[in-house]
Amino acid sequence: MLNPADPVFLADLAAQVPEGCLRQPEPRDLEEPRGRWQGMAGAVARPRSTAEVAQIVRICAAARVGIVPMGGGTGLVGGQIMERGPMPLILSLERMAALRAAYPSENALVVEAGMVVATAQAEAEKIDRLFPLSLASEGSARVGGVLATNAGGVNVLRYGNARDLCLGIEAVLPDGSVLHGLKRLRKDNTGYDLRHLLIGAEGTLGIITAAALRLFPRPASVATALLAVPSPEGALKLLAMAEARASGMISAFEIIHRQGLEFLAEHMPEVGVPLQPLPEWSVLVELGLPAGFENAEALMAGLLDEAMTAGLVGDGVVAHSAAQAAGLWRIRESLPWANRKVGSVSNHDISLPLSEVPVFIPRATKALAALGDFRINCFGHLGDGNLHFNVFPARGRTKEEYQALRGPIKEAVHDLVNEMGGSVSAEHGIGRLKVADLQRYGDPAKLAAMRAIKAALDPAGIMNPGAVLG
Template sequence: MTDLQSADRAFLDRLSEAVPGLRVLPAEPRYLEEPRDRWAGQAGAVVQPGSVEEVSAIVTACAAARVPLIPYGGGTGLVGGQLMPDGPQPVILSLERMNAVREVFAEENVAVVEAGCILADVQSAAREAGRLFPLSLASEGSARIGGLLATNAGGVNVLRYGNARAQVLGLEAVLPNGSIWHGLKRLHKDNTGYDLRNLLVGSEGTLGVITAAALKLAPHPVGEGTALLAVASPRAALELLAIARAQMAEGISAFEIMHRAGLEFLAETLPDVKRPWSEDPPEWMVLIEVGLAEGLDPATALERLFEAGAEHGLVTDGMVAQSETQRDELWAVRERIPEANRKIGSVSSHDISLPLSAVPEFIEVAGPKLAELAAFRINCFGHLGDGNLHYNVFPTPGKARADYEAERPQVKRIVHDLVHGFGGSVSAEHGIGRLKVDDLERYGDPAKLAAMRAIKDTLDPAGIMNPGAVLR
């Protein structure tokens, strides 16, 4: 970043002349913060374009002046990819004005939306057309499509529908030289050369700015059901998943594992959340969501799963939601655990993935290994169906995360070394951002890293696109 230049007043004046009517704002605090309060950003200004042509003009001006540019969605990212804590003051390019649902093609199961669309609004537009947009996560009321695609977000429905990458047919994007890629096709098959779509999805704003996307929709399941089952152990949960797949095949939308600590944290910080087993909760639970075709009763299917799990000694207790209200209450438990975590304040949070068969052994080994370092509370939960755990380490009662600053790097190293040893990934669904640049260098394949650097240097030779994120 040594040869990049700050977005000073002279540059902003030139930018305003080049893009008449461009909305240029001071950098308000909300653009300089991130949910975990690990970094504070800085910026010369925030620009809010209203069209892909304006985005193109902004990127062109930044490339010519070598001014860094940070694409900004909803600001919900958890690895610091949406802010730049030091170096030349960047331009923050907010897509929030580009928030139109351009068109829904219900007969094609496709929606074309702009990058600034909030995820919940895309879900609503799909529902109005009698369809489902299956990407779903706790921040869906504020996260925007551009950021979700740029980070290849996951969420609770990956088991059935895949992560964000699997939801994309085509993209419109502005490349680092300011050129517009008109790749907004609604094709399921397009085998014309290198796949720029999948290159930009997951690139975290380092290779261009996603401005619109053609997204896959799905038929809305006729019958939906939810159950929360107490299981004997993570290994029992994995065996129960195998039974569920045998009984319901692709009907399983989500299979989430939760530890007792999650319920304890909710009781401690969010007592308004209705908790199952408010007295003496089980150590491990799985939250299961199914969506079945017409003629199949989800409640009956979940009761059959409970019976099979009990027969095999896997399930000890449970509840099947009997109404939409009960379904919402069960999901509120899972979806508000991250909020409770933030209120407690983690020493170190880990978004990891493992081969499914390795998940139980990792959980068995990691806790005792961390206990050799210090006493901690561990809240392990996540998307067991696709092997993605949120393995978060917290202070013991009466202490704060600030008391563990000396141990924090060691905690992260212990967890990530174990994950790597089990053949897993230290970044499952949150991305690399700035938080995990060191981890990518430590655990990444050298050939892959060299190819990534070559791509970055070729597409963004000036190094203006989100400098410091993903690659050092």
Template sequence: MMLNPADADFLASLEAQLPAGTLRPRREGEFDDPRGRFEGRAGAVARPATVEEVATIVRACNAARVGVVPMGGGTGLVLGQVVTDGPAPLAISLERMTAIRATYAEENVIVAEAGAILADVQAAAEEASRLFPLSLAAEGSCRIGGNLATNAGGLNVLRYGNARDLCLGLEAVLPDGSIWHGLKRLRKDNTGYDLKNLMIGAEGTLGVITAAALRLFPRPVEQASAVMVVPDPQAALSLLSLARGRLGEEISAFELISGAGLDFLSQTHPDIRQPFDVAPNWCVLIDLGLTRAGDPQEALAALFEEAAEAGLVSDGVVSSSAAQREAFWTVRESIPAANKAVGAISSHDISVPLSRIPTFIPEGIARLRALAPDIRVNCFGHLGDGNLHYNAFPAQGRDRSEYDHLRADVKRVVHDLVQEFDGSVSAEHGIGRLKVEDLERYQDPAKLAAMRAIKEGLDPNGIMNPGAVLRAL
């Protein structure tokens, strides 16, 4: 289906239907890829203030067959918000729809508009003595609508689940401009197809999320973290099993960190203090949050002692204060910035079954070094839920541009191995436009056919985020 550009005539017609100031020109670099590889485009930016204004915009775009790209905080890493070719679409930014509409502390529910910054939703929950547990490195700029559209994961999935698990209801504008009033606060609603979970993770290809009813949780009474040195990923996995047996669901996060990542951090961010004077080859960061009275430091120290007796850990540090716990997390959350400073040849957001991770990691390194013996691999991520960031880097002293001829091969090697291990080539970042070919290559054909049928049924003109997730036909 051929689309039309958001040209001057269309924009003039649309502007007449909206309050003054709703449309603005795009800013230089506004739609570019955060990793600096691609330049995005848009005819203009619409900034609606209400769901009715969103509906007016989408209805006009559908009638004129103009593409629509919903915009959150622009932090996505798979080009979901970056249109690089074809007719210039209209971007719909939710930057003016930031209200916390209501908080229901007794129900453990908060209702937020899609443009609300994730950190602001967390703060609103804290004001009600509750916790909204979704936590990402970009939480100071990403928006809750984008978090839901990509089914964001983050640091606390082990305990609380992905964004999908944190959402009870949605308000959204569908591709024909109709408003779906699905903003319910129910734990049980068994009334036919689950449109909410269809919209979550669809990356704006089935409609524009405008508000959400989100789950809240009791705030931990006491929190502590520990960094423990393990000999290898197998020991880390055994430590996870031991920790869950001892501490159950009070483990909020269990992160695997490689020596390569710590070395990158030393090189690029020497001001960040690391837990150990000499970076270990492997370590894990464990976060514990008790919802009842107790001593999390004591619990982590006891875990370390038992793990040491079993030969799973050789060194460790338990946080003695909130500041030290924060310092541990600063190390973990700064690794992506260090990666960016070093410059990856190819980055991979993957997941494999937990028990296969210890085999996957060295097998991937071996296959990559068969391509180029000096490739460095920084493997880190959310071991508790099987999500690894498995990134390939140039040798020290070389630039990633020297490996440009290998970039496609590097990605293929990693993703083929993921497929062999019955994993996923997109654990939490989504498909966007960057991974459309990967989806076609690795996804089950029956699922792909069903996805295309859903897209064609809800969006027959193909206006919603064209080219994202599914190839525009």
């Protein structure tokens, strides 16, 4: 049984940590981006060092007080928000945002977990390297948070998820001990890989305080194009064609349905779409080539010619400047913001085997049509099978009118995803929103092993109570 972070506990904690470490919770600490979760906390602890994090964790462990780790607060599944139970302590890494070291010859960067992702990208650029993790929230998401959730983003096809971009971590475990794992090694075969155990654990097994990040050479030339395709099946054929021409050089391959473009036209008309009339399906493709290879624009032009000849592309726009490329990316990056202006009934972050994507979309659409009248905005990272299959009210209606259908909608989509060998959480994690989904669809042996690991490392259950395993 956990105890609350009540005034008695907070007074004892304040007497043991540096002055200014604790502050009162603010609205930004207790809300998540979609406004669906309202949290609680006795206080917010803001340590400046790993030693201070360890001290706070030891005090909480002795008092059996729950800790909710906080990064940038951008998570979409409630992992950073605790709504019920004994009042927890929020532990924010906002003051641990330093660059510890840069190693250009090793393609590595060592940063504290509170560093904002965009800052890590900028630090890599200073040494003429690329930190390729790119996601809509990169201006506020923090390195520790994206590792804790194993975030994805638009460049997974080429560079992998967050875990693939991490060489080592430093973390504070639930007993307050420090895991010193910041080795910048590509090979370290010395037993269990605790780095990968903590990455994706959403703060339930410990608090990541620093990370050694993997960098890459910056592409010498980049080409970006928005291409109209006849269908998701055609998009997959185009992806195969692109991989045959530019294997390992496709940085992104994003699919967009017309509904998302219509939302942009209605709610964000300043985001212009150069393809008119709006295509039923389109893909945003980016190629990045190293020095010594042909120009990326020439490669993209050749791909476009071949694809048009094969009937896989009906229209297309290739960017001829950085500004034009940014304009095309703005279309993709604005889709979530337009979604919020419309107001969704139910959002689904799912992944499927690539060959199942064209089968899933019509099957899921038909299943939802049996439940009611909806608009579906399907978009996402087709190159790695990750779709955002989001359901919206019919035109002229509001999401509040559909509240009774949210559960049946989610169940219909997730049941089909599970049947087709997919995942109901592709890149956003489990948090608290999908705890029941994990229990419903998770492999029993995997769940038993997860519970055993949690009990072994955090027997008192103080680390992010209620998240992932409930």
